[in-house]
Amino acid sequence: MSGASGWAAFAVIAVASLLFLVVLHGVTMAIGHRIGRYNVVDVAWGLGFVGIAWLALILGPGDATRRWLFAVLVTVWGLRLSWHMYQKSAGKGEDPRYTELLERSGGSDLVTVARKIFGTQGISQWFVSLPIQVSAVSDATTGLWWIVLVAGIALWVLGFAFEAIGDAQLRRFKADPANKGKIMDRGLWSWTRHPNYFGDSSIWWGIWLIAASSWPGVLTVLSPVAMTYFLVYATGARLLEESMSKRPGYPEYQRRTSYFLPLPPRSKKASTP
Structure with missing residues (x-):
């Protein structure tokens, strides 16, 4: 990473990743509300990392080999995991973990759902993906x-x-x-x-x-x-x-x-x- 320009590029990737997660989880929460179960957030877990890896590839000025490596590895992992979670939850009811979580939090209103499930997972994804974001502006x-x-x-x-x-x-x-x-x-x-x-x-x-x-x-x-x-x-x-x-x-x-x-x-x- 070279000086101020490197940190500026990282800021662009970090903000773009955050905005992407906001949109992803907003859409996923709307789908969950429509079908009556919020475990669809587990399907969005892998997809969120895939999106961030490709944003880092496209926006990052760092070593291209490592950016492509991350894009491939994260895509393989993320798509497999999301497909697995989709198959696991399709046609079934709510995950008991989320039912218990919402009961402890005082209800299943949209604000609580957004804060306790989708917001928490989105922030976690952004933080866990920092190695990918930082690597996108790092040298070879x-x-x-x-x-x-x-x-x-x-x-x-x-x-x-x-x-x-x-x-x-x-x-x-x-x-x-x-x-x-x-x-x-x-x-x-x-x-x-x-x-x-x-x-x-x-x-x-x-x-x-x-x-x-x-x-x-x-x-x-x-x-x-x-x-x-x-x-x-x-x-x-x-x-x-x-x-x-x-x-x-x-x-x-x-x-x-x-x-x-x-x-x-x-x-x-x-x-x-």
Whole structure:
């Protein structure tokens, strides 16, 4: 990034990204209000990052190789995730997480919905995407910093594999009538109770490493920290565990399977209290 011109270019990208998210979530909230469920925001999650990556590619004056790399990686990840969330929610009712959130917030009026669901997700997307925005105005990766960039790509690939394979395994498991009422504890789900969330976290740490391969991308480290916090403690694994722990067999699954980081599973005999 070269002086005042670099920061000015970043400001343009940052404002354009914010405006894009406002429009995206405004349209998504209108759709949610019309169909009577606001979990459509999950479909907009991946699409928001895709839009920001392409804005950064088009508006950014920084290293073109890294801008194109981000556009491709984020598009592959974001479109897959949004399509998965669309298939998961189509024809079904509201996500219990959002029902509970709105009940705790005092109702489902549009102001509360905008503030607690769509506004929160939009701000989170903008903050988490800072490595992409900053990288769009950064100089080319040089010297040994290429090792950091390659490590970032490798971590992204690992995360994408965990997320995509974990989702596919769970989808096949649920599609089999013989598994009705059973707990998914096979494949990647025997190594971690949340392979999709672990994969998502790895993807964003990989994106940060790619951005950190050129100054000042390293300064955006709080973005993957925030994403990991959301996935583990705020809206992801913790809330899911609260509901799943009430299902028969899940406490035993918890005792033998790692919460987040993939670890070799303990035997079913060892997990019996």
